[in-house]
Amino acid sequence: MSESKTYWLDRKQNVTKVYRAVWVACALLLVVDPLIHKHEAFGFAEWFGFYGFFGFVACVGLVLTAKALRRFLKRAEDYYER
Amino acid sequence: MSADFPTALILVLGALAVPLLHGRARAAYMLALPALAFAHLLAVPVGEYARVGFLDHTLVLMRVDRLSLAFGYIFTIAALLNVVYSLHVEDTVQQVSSLAYAGSALGAVFAGDLITLFIYWELTAVTSVVLVWARRTERARRAALRYLLVQLASGMLLLAGAVVYYRATGSIRFGMLGLGVPGGWLILLAFGIKCAFPLLHNWLQDAYPEATVTGTVWLSAFTTKLAVYALARGFPGTEMLIWIGALMTAFPIFYAVIENDLRRVLAYSLNNQLGFMVVGIGVGTELALNGTVAHAFSHILYKALLFMSMGAVLFRTGTVNGSQLGGLYKSMPWTAGFCIVGAASISAFPLFSGFVSKALILSAVAEEGHVVTWLVLLFASAGVFHHSGIKIPFFAFFAHDSGIRCAEAPRNMLVAMGLTAALCIGIGVYPGPLYGLLPHPVSFEPYTAAHVVTQLQLLLFSALAFAVLMRTGIYPPELRAINLDSDWLYRRLGTAIAGAAAEGINAMRLAVAEAVLRAGTPVARAVRDLHGNRGLLGRTWSTRDMALWMVALLAAYLLVYYVV
Numbered sequence: 001m002s003e004s005k006t007y008w009l010d011r012k013q014n015v016t017k018v019y020r021a022v023w024v025a026c027a028l029l030l031v032v033d034p035l036i037h038k039h040e041a042f043g044f045a046e047w048f049g050f051y052g053f054f055g056f057v058a059c060v061g062l063v064l065t066a067k068a069l070r071r072f073l074k075r076a077e078d079y080y081e082r
Numbered sequence: 083m084s085a086d087f088p089t090a091l092i093l094v095l096g097a098l099a100v101p102l103l104h105g106r107a108r109a110a111y112m113l114a115l116p117a118l119a120f121a122h123l124l125a126v127p128v129g130e131y132a133r134v135g136f137l138d139h140t141l142v143l144m145r146v147d148r149l150s151l152a153f154g155y156i157f158t159i160a161a162l163l164n165v166v167y168s169l170h171v172e173d174t175v176q177q178v179s180s181l182a183y184a185g186s187a188l189g190a191v192f193a194g195d196l197i198t199l200f201i202y203w204e205l206t207a208v209t210s211v212v213l214v215w216a217r218r219t220e221r222a223r224r225a226a227l228r229y230l231l232v233q234l235a236s237g238m239l240l241l242a243g244a245v246v247y248y249r250a251t252g253s254i255r256f257g258m259l260g261l262g263v264p265g266g267w268l269i270l271l272a273f274g275i276k277c278a279f280p281l282l283h284n285w286l287q288d289a290y291p292e293a294t295v296t297g298t299v300w301l302s303a304f305t306t307k308l309a310v311y312a313l314a315r316g317f318p319g320t321e322m323l324i325w326i327g328a329l330m331t332a333f334p335i336f337y338a339v340i341e342n343d344l345r346r347v348l349a350y351s352l353n354n355q356l357g358f359m360v361v362g363i364g365v366g367t368e369l370a371l372n373g374t375v376a377h378a379f380s381h382i383l384y385k386a387l388l389f390m391s392m393g394a395v396l397f398r399t400g401t402v403n404g405s406q407l408g409g410l411y412k413s414m415p416w417t418a419g420f421c422i423v424g425a426a427s428i429s430a431f432p433l434f435s436g437f438v439s440k441a442l443i444l445s446a447v448a449e450e451g452h453v454v455t456w457l458v459l460l461f462a463s464a465g466v467f468h469h470s471g472i473k474i475p476f477f478a479f480f481a482h483d484s485g486i487r488c489a490e491a492p493r494n495m496l497v498a499m500g501l502t503a504a505l506c507i508g509i510g511v512y513p514g515p516l517y518g519l520l521p522h523p524v525s526f527e528p529y530t531a532a533h534v535v536t537q538l539q540l541l542l543f544s545a546l547a548f549a550v551l552m553r554t555g556i557y558p559p560e561l562r563a564i565n566l567d568s569d570w571l572y573r574r575l576g577t578a579i580a581g582a583a584a585e586g587i588n589a590m591r592l593a594v595a596e597a598v599l600r601a602g603t604p605v606a607r608a609v610r611d612l613h614g615n616r617g618l619l620g621r622t623w624s625t626r627d628m629a630l631w632m633v634a635l636l637a638a639y640l641l642v643y644y645v646v
Contacts, residue, residue, distance in 0.1 A: 007412060009480065019549050026546050029539045038532045041448035042456065045536075051460075052539035058464040059547035066339035067558040073340070073565040080564075080573055081221070 026052065085131040088143040089154065089192060090202065092119045093161065093185025097178045108177075109169055115181060116161035119188065123154045130194055139254055142194025148521040149375065153191045153311045155519065156379045157184060159505075160303040160386060167390055167498035168296040179212035180300045187304035191311055195254045196244035196269075199312070203240055203276075206305055207233030213297030214289050222292045228569070229289035233305075236275035243268030259316040270317060277309035277360065278353050280329045284569040286353060287337070291345040291402075295393040298345055302352060302389045303382050310359045310378050319366025324447075327364055328455045330357030331462035337567065338469035342560050344402040344478055345392050348385070351428065351470040354462055355381050361459065362443040365450055368522035373442030375520050380427065380435035380509050387424035387502040388474060391417050394491035394499070395478055402478070404560035409483030417491045418479040420499035427506040429471035429541060430463065435506045437537065438513035438528040445526070464544045471541070472548050477560055 008014050030049050038046045045051075076082075096115040103111050128151075132143035161184035171177065186209055190202035207230060214226035246265030248254050259266050271282075278286045286306065290298050317323060331354050338350035355377070362374030394417045395410060396402045411418040423434070430436035440463070447456045490496070509516050517524040551557040613620040623631075 005412075009411075010483070019553060022542065022546050022549050026539075026542050029535060029542060032535060033539070036531045036535050038536070040532075041445075041451070042453055049539065051536040052543040054460060055464040055540040055543035056547045058461045059468050059544045060551065062335060062461075062465050062468060063339055063547070063551055063557060066336040067556075069336055070340050070558060070565070073337075073567075074561070074563045075566060077562050077564055 085126040085129070085144060085146065087122070088132050088189060089119050089122050089126070089158075090143075090185045090189030092122060093188060094182050094205075095185075097181035097185065100178050100181065101174050112165050112169075112177060112181065113162065116158050116165060116184065119185075120155065120158040120162065123151060123158060136197065139195070139197065141198050143189070143198055144192050145194030145256075146192065148519070149311070149315060150191050152375050152379065152519045152521065153307065154188060156382050157188050157191065157304060157307075160184070160382050163383075163386060163498050163502050164296070164300050164303065166501065167299055167393075167495055169494035170492050171294075171296055173216060173294075175212060176216045176294060176297065179209045179216075180297070183209035183213070183300060184304060187308045190308050193256060196240075196247065196256045197254055199256050200237060200241050200244060203272075203308075204234065204237040206308060207237060210301055210305060213300055214293040216297060217292060217294045219292075225289045225292040228572075229285050232275060232285040236272045238272075239268050239275070240272035243270075243272060256315065258318065261317070261320060261322070270313075270320075273309050273312045273316065274326075277306055277313060277356055278330070279326055279360075280333060281568050283330075283334070283353055284567050287334075287346055287349040287567060288569050290349045290352075291343050295397045299386050299389045299393055302348075302385050306352065306356055307378050307382055310356065310363070310374065313360065313363050314371060314374055318363055318371055320364060323360050323364030324452060324455055325364075327357045327360030327362075328458040330354065330360060332357070332458050332465075335462060335465035335469055337565060338465075339473070340558055340565055342403050342405050342562060342564075344404055344407070344474055345389065345396070347404075347469060347474060348388050348392060351466055352385055354466055355385065355428070357462065358440060358443050358459065361447060361455060365443075365446050365452070367446050367450065369442060369449065369526070370446035372517075372520040372522050372524055372526075373439065373444075373446055376439035376442055376516055377436075379516060379519070380439040380506070383502055383509070384424045384427035384435055384506050387420060387499060387506060388428065388470065390495065390499050390502065391421035391424060392474070392478065394495050397495070398488040398491065399486050403562065404473070404477035404481075405562050407478045407484050407486065408481040409479070410486060410488075411479040412483075413486070413488045414479070414490050416496050417499065418475065420496075420503045421475050421479065423503040423506055425471045425475050427510065429467035430537060431471075431510075431541060432529070432534045432537060433507065433510045435509035435516075437510055438516070439509075441528050441533060441537075442524075442526060460540070464540055467541050467544045468548060472545060 029052060033049050033052075040046045093115055100108060100112060126144070126146050128146050128148070130142050130145050134141045134143060161181070164180065164184070168177070168180065183206060186202045186205035190199055190206065193199040193202055211226050211230040211233070214222055214229055243265035244254065246268060247259070247263060250264035259269060261267060261270065275282045275285075290301050293301055313323070334350040334353040338347045338354070341347045341350060359374045359377050359381070362370040362377065392402050394414065395407065398414065399407065399410070401407065427434040427436045430440045444456065444459055444463075447459060491499070513528060517526070548557070611617050615621070
């Protein structure tokens, strides 16, 4: 393996391709959503794309909350050694 | 070997002979021990064996039933994989303690009474702490001490609970306990500490990332899953465990998002996965308990795999800080691949082990109508994909190229990771054998179109959230920093209170001494004036003076007597 070898992911446009692929995959999952027969214990879980939207909102909420928590929790690496 | 020979002793006693062997013989011997233990478990029939008289009691060292067997199998499999992963280690202390540790956990699982459980419970503590201490840094030494104190406290509570239970019932049997029995709360608290319940949890995130490269992998398999087993044995259907477990799934993931040490991120997600199992125990139906056991089984494998991959990174690069890593897939492609298998398994991607085990718990929760708990678990499922599924592989192996170029992991590590990854995929693709091991009959089909599509929706939209937040720069960067957790209570607040108390007591002592001195000085001076060498009462008086005074005294006495 040479040091200067360029990998597929080293190219910016390929990273963008991956990013777009995630969007496409999500869109496809929404397209097939009405076709499957759901039998959930809770009615709301059968709403169109419930799991997808829940996952998206949950993760954005998680990250934003955690980011805000940093303000109170973050300390220097040697905090306990001082 | 008969069923009356406790399986645990194969590892515990076998470990003691490790120092006698060298080189390849030692490696072969260490591989043979867990393999032999596994074979022994395959051979033992269900029942109670190895009864030993102890004072007035009979200890049961081998209580073999479907619950203990399932944990026994996975503990011996994990021990075998861990030995393979640790083959490059040339530290006899670690080799002996890790095998003895796995053996003690096995002993606790097959313990049929509370005394045997207590003995093995403590033995897991003292054998496992060596794996933290063996890193031989000041930081690790201190973390090991904190870890040991917490573990021993758990053991003391277990012993206290067992004594209370015995005094009230006359039995030392370890079976279904519940909170209603005398001593039940003490025992639950003991289990809860080892299971890292919220606010009792921080020994885990504190100590595990400080252990050696291989030590953390060993630690991740046994201690907490032993606690899960003990809870499943003693407290199934204890409703309180539902919300404790739900809390456990949710709060560690916030920490996991902002934690920089990737092995500590994994420790937080380990805590989160334990939450799913605890919820299953709390629900307590057959489906839920099956879910807990199945999830513990697959969890031990994928968590070990993740810790193995991060261990390999630490071994080769000397760090597992997300802020210093990135682009390692170029140097360690196999490790990266295995890490992704572990990440997919913990995230419960279809065809990976988490998918077929976690679904049992979620279904059981939904069946019993616990809507809030179900939503929390769903949130935690999305969250675990976010921090374990994406963050771990992304920041270690991808993200921006850190410029670090190193060798691929040693061959024994790759073999261990390969085997573990194969098991993760095997369970995911073909869950039948795992379902066949569970305590209760299983009639659950994980691969329905609805389950696959909804799970993929949950995961891919979580991935989308990550991608969008990364592209927009909103995602918090990995920083060289630590985050306060409940260990702050005893590492800072506790020491501050103790320090303040010591200072206060000292100040009080000084104040009292000064007050005594100030009040005492005039008194002392008066005493000295009167009784000193030249004082009125201290002088040497001549006999003549004394006689004169005596006459005066007698005269005064006479006078008083006469007047009165």
